[in-house]
Structures are given as C-alpha cells and as structure tokens.
Amino acid sequence: MDTTPLEVLKESIFHLLRAGHDLPAGDPVPFRIGPSPERKFGHFSTNVAMAYAKVLKTPPRQIALSLVKGLEALPDIESVSIEGAGFINMLLKPSYFQERVLRILQGEYTANFSLFPPDPIQIEFVSANPTGPLTIGHGRQAVLGDVLSSVFQKAGAALTREYYFNDAGKQMKLLSRSLWVRYNRLCGSEYEIPEGGYHGEYLSGIAEGLYREKGDAYRDRWDDSIEALFTERAKNEIFQMIKRTLESIGIRFDVYYTEGSLFRDGTVDEVLRQLRDREALYEKDQALWFKTSDFEEDQDKVLIRSDGMPTYFLTDIAYHYAKYRRGFSKVYDIWGADHHGHIARMNAAMRALGIPEGFFNVILHQMVSLRQNEEIVKMSKRSAHFVSLDELVQKVGKDAVRYFFAMVDKDSQFEFNIDLALSRSMDNPVYYVQYAVARIHSLFENARNKGLLFAEFQNINRLDSEDETFLIRDLLLFPEIIREICATQQIHRLTNYLYGLAYAFHNYYTGHVFVDLKQPELSNARLNLASACQKTIAEGLKLLGVSAPERM
C-alpha cells in the first residue's frame, strides 16, 4: 500500500487551500488531519486553518470558511462544519466507508507499505551478556525490539534482527571465576566470589553439572586453560538459557554476532589502524586513548588498558564498524537509559572512522524498576537481585507478557510490582483485545449453525448507519498507526489503538444483532463488517507477537 486513506483526504484539503490562497514560498506548514474526538464533530477533522493562520495573516475561522464550499463539493463529503478556533470537521458519506470496507476485506490496508528504501537495515537488541538469565528489564527491551522490527518490516524495511554476544573480556573472566568458586564449594573447598563477580543461584546449577561430570578434577586448581574451560561452560549454558527464554516469548534473531569474532577476523586491528591513521589516538599512562573530545562533547576514552586488555568500547567500535562494512544502510541499537552516556562517544567513533551521519542510530528506553515493600530496588545480575523473565512468562504466559511490555511508552520508566503483575494477570488488557477476535469467530460459527450462508463482499451497502461508519472509520486508522510508530518508535501506540478498536467493536456488538434470519442481507453485511474488524485486530496482534485465538 502506498497512500493511506487519511493522506488522500489531506491531499485534497491542501489542493483546495492552494487553489484559494496565495501560499508563500517555502516549505508547506505541517497540519494534521485525524479522527474527530467526538461524533458530533464528524468523522475526521483538521487544524489546517489554524496552522496556516500565521503565514496567510488571516484569522483561522476565515480560512476555514474559505475551504467549506470546496470541501462540500468533494464526492465523499456529506457535510462540513467549523467549530471552536477554526477546526474543520467533516462527515463523510456511507458510500465512502462501504467502499473502504471492501478494501479492508481485500487486505489493502494491512498489506506492506513502502515507507523504507529497499536497502538492508538492522535492529540490534537485547544483546545481554551471557552472564545470567534475562530479567524483566531485558523483557521490555526484547519486546520493544521485536515489535519495532515487525512494524518496520510491515512498513517495507529489509530488516535483520541481531543479538550481539559478548563472549570475551573482563566480565567473562569474572564469570568464570565465580563459577569456579561455586564448583569448589561442591568439592569442599571454600573461596571468595571475586569483587564484582556473580552471586546468582543459576551458577550453582551449572557447577553441579560440572561436578557430576568431572568430579573434583579442578579442585584448588586454577590456570589459564581451566579458566578457559570454565568460561566456555558458563557461557554456553547461560546462552542456551537465554535463547530458550527468548523463544518462549516468540523471539528469534536472524544473526548472533560474537565479540570474539571481531578479534579473530582482524576487525579490531583494522579499526585501530584507521583511527591511528586519522590521528585520533594517543598514549598516556601506558594506555591507548581515543580523542573523543575532538568529535563530541565528551571526555577521551581508553581503548586499550595499561595491562594490554582492550576495553568494551574498543570492541563496540569495531562491532559497529563491521556493521557498516557488512553493507547495512542504517542500523538501530536499542539501549536502556543506563547506556545513554555511551551515545556521544559512539557517534564520535563513527565520525572518526568516516562513517556517514545517520548510519548509527540509538533507540533509548527507560528502565524497569522493581517495587518490593514500598521500596524501589535496582535490578542487578551481579548482585543476584532481579526478577527473571522466565518466572514472569511461566506465571502469566507469553501473550500477557508481550502485551504488558508493549503497552507502556518506552520513555516512561515503569515500576514493576511483581505481586500485582502476577495476581491480576486476568485483568491484562490483552484478553480484552483477544476476546474481540474470539467473539467474531463465534459469530460466524453461530451463523453457520443457524444456516445463514456468509457471502464475502456482498450487501455492503447495508452498512449505512452512524454506528457503522464510525466503526469503519476506526479501522481505517490502522495504516496511520504504522506510520506513527515508524516515526516515533513508540510501539505502545499499537496497543492503544487495538484496545480502542476492541472497545469500538464490543460496543457495536452490544447494540446490534449480527445474525438475524429475518434479515439475511443486513446480517450478511454486518458479518462482513465483523470480518473487517477481525482482520485488522488480528493483523495488529500479529505485529505485537500476540496470538489471536478463536476460542478463549
């Protein structure tokens, strides 16, 4: 699909404006057309008159008045009114909506858009280190990334979902040692978990497996090869755990990219060479520094420590350099707000490497905090203070988890009250939306049982009441939501929309009989309407990764 219903209307309005006024040169003033807030204001309304008041040096109401005649002459318009400061409200003819119901049934408005150029893009998200199970914090990001990816794809993006896997560096060393301490405890030797190490219970399970297999072969023994063995063991088992968790909420990545590969294939050296050639590096206190301050308002950063170990920042630069070399035209990193300080220096590095502006993009989201007994606690894997995503999925299920995380604006931090989330699982609005789909399915079952033969696309002209045109109006907003999400990355607009649509349907359902053998044509028309609702809601749920069950 290329043009949405609202864009068509907007275009007509702009034509009328241009025909009746001398528009000043330059960019057109942005204005809005959308569903009217109340029925008494018609189906759609626009603020075009207010938007242009300043440049035309004309009072808004006067501009609005100048457009009324032209609007009323349009074939789809029933009537036009001007309200308030200069809102133009439009009531459209039933024929307009009847024609569009057919398009919905044919799948036109739920088809893919072409908002994106055909060049490959990438979204990278979750990318949690394999040092422990995923938490509900990761759950939020996982859902945000996955739904955003689906929406981008719906909008025509050639998109790769990617998970960056930190399998090298200091954290792995700490993890390895933490596991070794657990293992030794089983053997009967007591050691301290290192400073900054991992205290979570999940390591005990891995240690037990190791102990069962190898006995006390590594008791009180610690060298490079044993460290490597413990690293491998911990990393692999935890990563499988993470994959299983993601799978349980329906998330699969196209690519898992490992940090280690950047060393093996020479990307890290290549990046250092390039930065050196561009004179963006210097040595100080036996460490190698990047001149971040040459490119951004930020302090210089260490790339290689005085002990020769590369920093996370260096490999991260190399990783993004590799993304560019792999041919993506644009990449999006989804980061929690705790990483926002990293943005400026990453931009600095991209610039230093000559990577074009706009290639590297960050989508930030706020944190999930945990409420326990009136106290907000920070989740941390290292301190083992967290609620695991697995626990939540097991208690409330995949659909509720996905909807739950998708419905909150990514820029709002939200307090997660675990007891509330678990005890009120049945109040999750996902069931409200799903119920609409199930209800429609049973309507068709009912029609069949009563012997009413459903004819798709037939009797649409019987959909002519206000209740019907307004319901169809809501259906037509679906493509607008896709556009808005692409522009704002706010996936909660989708849950808002679906909830509103489900509400509109439930409301209509209560006031109208769908299957009435005495009125077979009207019934058939309404079943077509129900089908259009089902199609639209199901498409939205699909983007959310939530099931649209026929029965609940």
Added chain:
RNA sequence: GUGCCCGUAGCUCAAUUGGAUAGAGUAUUAGACUCCGGAUCUAAAGGUUGUGGGUUCAAAUCCCACCGGGCACGCCA
C-alpha cells in the same frame, strides 16, 4: 556538581507530538437484553497535569527557574 529521561485521578498508565470539555483500566458505587460468548456493555464518583513564571489564537506538551524521582558521568559492560 554536570548531562539525559520523567513527574497527569487512590493505584497502573494514555492523551492523535501545540489543538476542541485532560481520557482508559483498576479500586468504589449503581445498573443491563429469558436472544449471537457477561473475559462484555451503560452510568456515577474521582484532577489547581509537582510549583512559579514566560512564549501564542491555543500549553500536560515548547522555553526559564525551583522541588521531587530515575539513570549516566570508570583503564566496568
């Protein structure tokens, strides 16, 4: 201290990105067809949008200053 995000009904969150009388869910109260699924629907009540200024036809939204919360300011990731 500096930078970023946030502050909306008792609680959890919205508000078409500057628009019309700030809305839903939940909790409370009162109701709904002997009929297509009551996991639904209708209504009441609930607000000085943290505070004080400013910008304009119009501010929860933009600007400034305070207050409060979160996050970041490492040779951690």
